[in-house]
Amino acid sequence: MGDLPPDLERLRTLETWLVLSLDRVREQIAAVERPAQPQRAPRPPAAARPARPRRTPTPDWGISAVGIGEPVAEIHRGDCFAGGRTLRPVSAERARAELADGVQACGVCRPDRVLNRP
Structure with a gap:
């Protein structure tokens, strides 16, 4: 443990840097894994989809x-x-x-x- 700074202020700074670095590493892992997952075809906009026939509402x-x-x-x-x-x-x-x-x-x-x- 001799390679770490002895005072609290520098330890907190190092902790913050490590947390930010870990977040960046996790984001990069997610970006690399995304192409490996099967891609879903994007849904066409509602105007491009064929209209479904509407069911007649049940009368009272x-x-x-x-x-x-x-x-x-x-x-x-x-x-x-x-x-x-x-x-x-x-x-x-x-x-x-x-x-x-x-x-x-x-x-x-x-x-x-x-x-x-x-």
Whole structure:
């Protein structure tokens, strides 16, 4: 330990220099290792990417025609699987009015339980 300075001030200076040197060495190691890692292709800007078709948002309520021969209208929640692909979105007010006019409520999702609440 005879090669180090004896006073605290010079020891602190040496410590600072060693820390800075170690940081530079680590930065150089990282720079050398970077090319060895597989490169990812840069993503094209959003304007260059093809647009994805947007999904139609799920309606809160819907009306569909069910039955064989003589279709009967039925009110569904928007996420009800029994509504099928013929589900036409309607507002809550329209669904309430249809239920009040005698349109049948779906037996699976039971929209009448929610729509008829005060």
